[in-house]
Amino acid sequence: MNIIAQTEVGRETYLGIGSTGYAVFYLLVAITLAVFAYGVYRRFSRYTDGDDDPFARLDELPSRIVSAAKIVLSNEKQFNRDLYGGLMHSFILWGFLTLLIATTIIAVEQYGTELLFGIAFWQGDFYLAYQFMVDAMGLLFVVGIGMAIYRRYWVRNNRLWGRHTSSEDDIFIWTLFGLGVGGFLLEGLRIYITGMPEHEVVSFVGYGLALLFGAVGLPTTEAALSANYAATENLAFNAETLHWLSWWSHSLLALFFIAWIPYAKPFHMLSSFANVVVRDEKAGARLPNVPADLDATNAESIDDFTWKELLDQDACTKCGRCSSVCPAKASDRPLDPRDVILDLKKYREELDAGGEEQPIIADGGTSVINTETMESCMACMACMDACPVEIEHLQSFTRLNRQATDQGDISSSMQDVFQNVMQNGNTFGDSPRNRGDWTDDLEFDVTDAREEKVDYLWYVGDFPSYDERNKQVARSLATILKEADVSFGILFDDEKYDGNDIRRVGEEFLYVELAGHHVETWDDCEFDTIVCTDPHSYNTFKNEYPEVDFEEFADDPIMPFEYEEFWNDDGEIDVYHWTQAVEELVAEGNLELTGTELDYTVTYHDPCHLGRYNDEYEAPRELIKATGCTLDEMPRNRANAFCCGGGGGGLWMDFEEEPKPSEERIREALEDTDAGPDIEKFVVACPMCMTMYEDGRKTGGYEDEIEIVDVAELIIEAIGKADEASVEVAAD
Template identity: 65%
Template structure:
């Protein structure tokens, strides 16, 4: 047998029988402590309220999808190549070392006693050693990259009120384990001359050469090997036992969070039961098991905070801190020995209960979460889109908004909006009889009443195109586009009310239910093929949320003014479109007779949150812009990385303390950071709320001479009329 065929090594070199017994005893203790901690964590989630979503349906498929997401690190690579490479090195290095340790344990404790020989020899052993060295090196490099990012810039996104010693302990423990394994290997190579030809252990060989260069002899290596081996083993056991009790638990909870994710979270908020049980955020008992797990899944990476437009412009909102404040409070009041870490609260930046008393979850003063933080949220879902572990911020945020509404503790402007909607049916407080007056200036075009005529498209116009002077122009442009394409369409006139999308996200759930009930009953009385919406907010809630309403739940509620029990459009038999999707097909079919060179403007396009991030529609508006001949230049933050105008989540109706308005920041980006720079002539939008916010930002930010705000519909009708 050649030396390579016989290649192997003694696992417990210099470790005596008592040492081996101690090793296995400590291994068992570490694993038991680990298993108890994991059990206690998940038992704590089970004490959360029932989640309205069935998050464990088709669990095998969910697990496979989550495994692909985690192993590919696709979420970590999103907008951050450095973090993606770093996390890939750490994850795959860690998993490879874990599998390698498991293989060795199986060989020693199972295969050898049964077979009387070892498979950990020869070619297998050499391939094993090479793989361990290669992936161990990647692991150490990845951890090193993490340390560089963490400590090079101490005011970056990784640092905040919840940054604590556990973060340092985590990264340094991983580094010590990775380097320590190589040190143990190198000492073994120096002390065991038979391993001199083990060149596949290239890292161990290089370190062994270094040890010899500084004068370490085989005898010296043998003398210190036991100390280093035990130090490495004890650190590994301590790390295993520590995993469920601190930040390392994200390795488990993050995966579980991805398994339990709701693909439509945020765009489709959970329903509220008629009995009001666990609907708001009066206490921790109101949070679901998934919302509790969100806190443990958070890795404090700060991606959500970086993406948050409210935080960017200086509002009092840090999405990461909200999630971690809730987690810290839960741990501070929990009886669970895993979560009960009162002594750590001060250093961890959390909110403890003063004197052991009850702390309100959300309040102006003294709450776990400041009510101003919730009022600052624009419901843009940038935080959720950026989160690599699928934390559903908006679900928890809306729950806290409901609590504020329930207590009457909302901005006075929002109270006025609620009153206008309840009394008038719209957010402007205008008479509903005037809702269709915007069409009066369409001299040669009479719009059908969808309540009286069968139409192809029931057009839900929306509040702003109906009542706001600037957006009435958009409505008229769109009406002319439909007419030019010979589309059969009609509107609801005074039977159209506010859609309820933003009313719901502010926290007025039951007003939203009234609006949804009114509209689906009205739809049922009309004859049409599809619904088309001007506003992405309307499009989102009619498409994603109206079909979710369980009307039967409220059948006996005298406060709900609708007579309906069956769901609406539960099977998706009625198509709901944003107008750009409909008109894009009309252009493709040649029904608007555009040649593609009518206009020569240099433009940029702003992705509305409710059309893009909420509903993944990015191409239709761009295709329409290109169809006019305009030269489209993308802003640095575009598509799913788009920066909110500031109007969502009630932002359209409130004023905030902020360094700069979101709309001003976005316009600055358009004319300064876009490739075309100051040559940008038109800032193109596809949302009435965006139009309103950017027209305001254009004035307050002094951009009136720099750029013009136009809707895609206005650009299109100009092109059509130019062609004609």
């Protein structure tokens, strides 16, 4: 092989590859692309077997694509709580895309501009700039892969390992590493055997390798010819031979990887981007409605899942971010959100390969998902917030819960709750006539919103109406509204349970019945704004009631309402959590808080349904600060807050868990905040959180160390009305 030293600013694309090799290579390229195209077609055509998705996923597609590209290219979700992981993934993604673009440029010139128009841009200044960029980004690519290998195999990051970890994970990462390192090795050999042209110094990695080859005395055919022609005939190992072997090894590895993409983990490079494009911005905060048709199924078969839910399964990269933030998994409940998604995917793939059908969810070991696993979910949405590829776990989880409920596979405690709601309209099973009794101890009368026009229609909720500890919070809030001189009223015995959590447990029709009752009752009242004590009520009124097609259910004799419209679909009625409403009153001067009254050191727990669900973090904090308290933030706060354990029906279920989420959260307040044991009060803004943390304070042995208070109780103390709002009860 006689290679003449390169002098022009450019390079030969197929250096040392003869016409036969050229033909074989492009035959393999054609086969590879065909295998790739078939795999992609089969993957995406499988989604058409899934059910229709109830939400608009492809509207305004151009803007969706642009938004998704911004999210993906910026790697913003990868950086969330994980700087190392964000840098690692950024290096890999940006490097991979640069190398892909570089390869595309070669193909375009080889078979486009040069072949068709006789124009070559693979030379001169363009070539120099191109080579420098490719080397720089290629180096980042290799560094990123090295970081991934270090984290996976050396550090053995726990969230990267699980029962779905398999050889495909190893093949994926080592193939990428081989492509990156092999590309640089090939480049270094090319520079070395072409006489190390000066302009190739821009390929600084390849040039460095070429210098290394020279330093170790790697022989070349040209050098041997100059020194001794006869010796060349016996020179079996030289740079040209090594270059030929490297070229084919690199090419075959690249072709294998391209062909393999649709059939294994690399497919996430396509499915993840598609998943981000079709994401629902309100996912989790609103759930899909079920049809009024009683014959409709939820999860009897894998094809009951929507095409988006099937895409979710393929988009999962097994990164384990969802698992690492799941409070159920942290409490040793039998739930790992990653495993649920991947279990469903594995089952689908086994079915497609001719496997036997089995129940999707049931008690016992013969189903894909065990009922106890889904009962463990707190519906806190931490998994969805952490997921970098916008998997909507809660959509699939709710579908599984609905199927379990339809089958009767629910805990006896939840059956009791359903029965209480059906018979008495509340989760306590208490008489609806007693719902407004908490107002009897106030020094003023609370308006009946059914009889008088009010500015604020206050939905009090079950726990503030019936639970003795939360009644104190309700009286505090009533006193605050009275002190602010605003017009407010409640529905008394016409108020029922909001339905949020039983819906997430799977009881959809009872939820619709409750929603129909409320919107019909509200329709007969005059008010401007709905104010909720409970973030769970706030979420379902704001995001879910407007989605219900009441007309579809109005003719059903089981449904006790005749309302036949979409409620508040135009958003004309504002729905507030009480902290938002009161924060406005303070800002407008209706409620005087000078910020000098209290001097407690406190910490604050973000309720899931107020924070992650609805992105409201500041209103409660502003009110706490306005009372004069020193707010010391929890290490896990705002979107990263740790659930109290009460959501998704957890409030009514008994789990053998150690520690309880509530106990862990109080420990965090006392040990991990900057103030540590000097924290005097643990502040909440949710009746369910109040209940869970009062319980956790007792079971965790923290009764003498910290007090659980609501934001409203701090405000009442700050304005000097605590005596009017509080009533001593035996439970205290």
